[in-house]
Amino acid sequence: MQITQLTAFDLLDQIKKRQLTARDAVEAFLKQIDKHEKTIGALITVLPEYARERADQIDQMLADGRDAGPLAGLPIIIKDNLCTQFAKTTCASKILIDYQPPYNAHVVEQLEKAGAIIIAKANLDEFAMGSSTENSGIKTTRNPWSTDCVPGGSSGGSAAAVAARMAPVSLGTDTGGSIRLPAAFCGISGLKPTYGRVSRYGLVAYGSSLDQIGPLGADARDIALVMNVISGHDARDTTSVPESISPKPDYLTKLDTPLKGLRIGIVKEYQSSDGIDPQIVAAIDQATKLYEQMGAQLVEVSLPHTQYAVACYYLVATAEASSNLARYDGVHFGYRTPNPEDYIDVYSSSRAEGFGDEVKRRIMLGTYALSAGYYDAYYLKALKVRMMIRQDFEKAFEQADIICAPVAPTTAFRVGEKTSDPLTMYLSDIFTISANLAGIPGISIPAGFSRDSLPIGLQLLGNYFDESTILQAAWQYQQHTDFHRQIPAGFIEQ
Amino acid sequence: MSNEISEAQVRHVAKLSRLKLTDEQINLYTRQLGAILEYIKKLNELDTTGVEPMAHVAPLRNVLRDDIAGTGMGIDKVLQNAPDSDPPFFKVPRVLEDSSGA
Incomplete structure (x- = not known):
C-alpha cells in the first residue's frame, strides 16, 4: 500500500520496524501536498525544511537505538490557531498575518516530544x-469529495487535508462543532474531548469556556x-483538569473490548x-441497528433543551469572543492601520481593517449581549439555559452510556450557498453545539454516503x-x- | 416589522467594540444582528426561574499555585510582534496634546 494511504497506526509500525x-x-x-494543495487549499503554511530536518533527527535517534517517542516519525498537520515558535500563526486573519508566536502551544510541545513531525x-x-x-x-478550502462543496468548519483545512491524505492525522479545535462538522463533511473521524481534557495553552482563544483541541x-x-499524547494536565491552563480529578487513561486499551451490554441513547427529540x-436519518438508523446486532442495547433518552442550544451558544460564545478579541489593539502585536487619525483610531481602524465580516459580527453581538441594560436579558439568560442543557445530558447519561446522533442536518453544502445569511450558517451546528455548552466529549465518524457521493457522519456523545x-x-x-477506509477519487497515489 | 436592534444601537455597539464601520456596514449589521436577535428571542420561551447560571464547565474552583517567581520570556520576545516599538517600550501615536505651548 502507498505510504499516504496508511493509517497513522500502520505507518508508525513500519517506521518502528525500520521498514x-x-x-x-x-x-x-x-x-501529496505539492500535488493537491492547489485544488484543495487546505493549508496556510507548509514546512518542508523544518519537517525534513525533524525527520532526519528522528531517523538518527532510531538508528542509534534510542527511544524517539510513541509518535516517532508521524507527519501531522495542525490548525493555524495553535501557536508555533517555528512558524507563523495567523488564525486565517489579516490582523495576525505576520504573527510569529514567542512560544509553542502545549499540544505542539507534546507532539514534538512524542516524535511527531508538524509538516503544515x-x-x-x-x-x-x-x-x-x-x-x-x-x-477558501474545498472538499476533496466534491470541490464545489465546502469542507465544513471551522477546522476545514485540518479535515480536508486528512481526507486528501496530505497527512494521516491532524489537530483541530472545536468550540461549537468545529472538529466534528468538518470531519463529517470530509468523511473522516474527529474527536472533541471533554472540556479540560486537553490544555488550551497556546490555542488562540475564541470562546474560552467552550474551546477544546482534538485530533482528526x-x-x-x-x-x-x-x-x-496531547491530553493530560498542564498547569499553564487553569481549566486543565488535574490527574487527581480525572486520571488520564491509555485510550488504546479499551478499543477492542466488545460492546455487549453497552447502553446507547437514541434522542427522542431528534427523531x-x-x-x-x-x-442522514436512514444512515443513523442503520448504524443503530448495527450496534444492536453487536450486542448494544438501545434506550430512548430525552434532550428537551437542545433546540435552544444554537441561540444559547451565539450569546455565550460571542460574549466570550468580544472580550477575548479585545487584545487585538494594533499596539502589542498584529496589524496596525498605516495612518491613524488619533490614538483611538489606532484601535478602531486597525480592528476594522484587520478583522473580517463574521468576526466583526460576533464581536458586536457579544458586546451587545454584555452591554448595560441587556446583560440580564441576554447573557445571564443564556447562562441559565446552558445549565438546563447540561442537566439534560446529566439525566440522559443516567440511562445511557453513550448517545448516538447525527452530526449535521445536511451533507456538505456548496461553496457560497450560505455565506449571505449568517443565521442559516449557524444552524449547521444544531446537533454539535450542545456538547460544547455541556462540556462533554463527542466524536464524528463516517457512516455512509449520500446519493451525490458525499460523506455522512455519525456522532457519538459520551459522559x-x-x-x-x-x-x-x-x-x-x-x-x-468500511466507510472510514474510503479515499476520494484522485487522491490515491498512482 | 420592527427590528430587534436599531441603527443607533449598532453604532453605539460598534463604538464600544472599537470598530470603525462604514454607513453601509452599519446598515448591513443592523439587519443581520436584528435577524439573529429575533432568533435568540426563542430563549424567552423557557422559564429559568431559580436556575443557577452556568459560568463554566470544569469541576474546578479557585485554581491557585505557589507564589514562586518564574522567568519571563524577555523584552525582545515580548516586542518581536509589535507594529512599532522603541525597546523596552511599545510605541504608539501621541495620546496627550502638547499643552506647554512650546
Whole structure:
C-alpha cells in the first residue's frame, strides 16, 4: 500500500520496524501536498525544511537505538490557531498575518516530544468562527469529495487535508462543532474531548469556556494514538483538569473490548427534527441497528433543551469572543492601520481593517449581549439555559452510556450557498453545539454516503471524561463497516 | 416589522467594540444582528426561574499555585510582534496634546 494511504497506526509500525524511514514518510506526504494543495487549499503554511530536518533527527535517534517517542516519525498537520515558535500563526486573519508566536502551544510541545513531525498549518474560518471555512481571510478550502462543496468548519483545512491524505492525522479545535462538522463533511473521524481534557495553552482563544483541541484522522484508533499524547494536565491552563480529578487513561486499551451490554441513547427529540436530510436519518438508523446486532442495547433518552442550544451558544460564545478579541489593539502585536487619525483610531481602524465580516459580527453581538441594560436579558439568560442543557445530558447519561446522533442536518453544502445569511450558517451546528455548552466529549465518524457521493457522519456523545467509551464504540463500528477506509477519487497515489 | 436592534444601537455597539464601520456596514449589521436577535428571542420561551447560571464547565474552583517567581520570556520576545516599538517600550501615536505651548 502507498505510504499516504496508511493509517497513522500502520505507518508508525513500519517506521518502528525500520521498514520505512521518517524521512520517507515526510517526503511522501509533502509530495501529496505539492500535488493537491492547489485544488484543495487546505493549508496556510507548509514546512518542508523544518519537517525534513525533524525527520532526519528522528531517523538518527532510531538508528542509534534510542527511544524517539510513541509518535516517532508521524507527519501531522495542525490548525493555524495553535501557536508555533517555528512558524507563523495567523488564525486565517489579516490582523495576525505576520504573527510569529514567542512560544509553542502545549499540544505542539507534546507532539514534538512524542516524535511527531508538524509538516503544515491548516486553514480555518478566521479565529475559528464559522462552519464552512469560507470565513478564512486567506483562502477558501474545498472538499476533496466534491470541490464545489465546502469542507465544513471551522477546522476545514485540518479535515480536508486528512481526507486528501496530505497527512494521516491532524489537530483541530472545536468550540461549537468545529472538529466534528468538518470531519463529517470530509468523511473522516474527529474527536472533541471533554472540556479540560486537553490544555488550551497556546490555542488562540475564541470562546474560552467552550474551546477544546482534538485530533482528526481516518479512524478511532489513530485518534486514540494522538489523544494519548496531547491530553493530560498542564498547569499553564487553569481549566486543565488535574490527574487527581480525572486520571488520564491509555485510550488504546479499551478499543477492542466488545460492546455487549453497552447502553446507547437514541434522542427522542431528534427523531422528529424538521429540516434534516432523510438520507442522514436512514444512515443513523442503520448504524443503530448495527450496534444492536453487536450486542448494544438501545434506550430512548430525552434532550428537551437542545433546540435552544444554537441561540444559547451565539450569546455565550460571542460574549466570550468580544472580550477575548479585545487584545487585538494594533499596539502589542498584529496589524496596525498605516495612518491613524488619533490614538483611538489606532484601535478602531486597525480592528476594522484587520478583522473580517463574521468576526466583526460576533464581536458586536457579544458586546451587545454584555452591554448595560441587556446583560440580564441576554447573557445571564443564556447562562441559565446552558445549565438546563447540561442537566439534560446529566439525566440522559443516567440511562445511557453513550448517545448516538447525527452530526449535521445536511451533507456538505456548496461553496457560497450560505455565506449571505449568517443565521442559516449557524444552524449547521444544531446537533454539535450542545456538547460544547455541556462540556462533554463527542466524536464524528463516517457512516455512509449520500446519493451525490458525499460523506455522512455519525456522532457519538459520551459522559464527562469518558472519551474511552466513545472511541471504543467508534472503533467497534469501524470493524464492521468500511466507510472510514474510503479515499476520494484522485487522491490515491498512482 | 420592527427590528430587534436599531441603527443607533449598532453604532453605539460598534463604538464600544472599537470598530470603525462604514454607513453601509452599519446598515448591513443592523439587519443581520436584528435577524439573529429575533432568533435568540426563542430563549424567552423557557422559564429559568431559580436556575443557577452556568459560568463554566470544569469541576474546578479557585485554581491557585505557589507564589514562586518564574522567568519571563524577555523584552525582545515580548516586542518581536509589535507594529512599532522603541525597546523596552511599545510605541504608539501621541495620546496627550502638547499643552506647554512650546
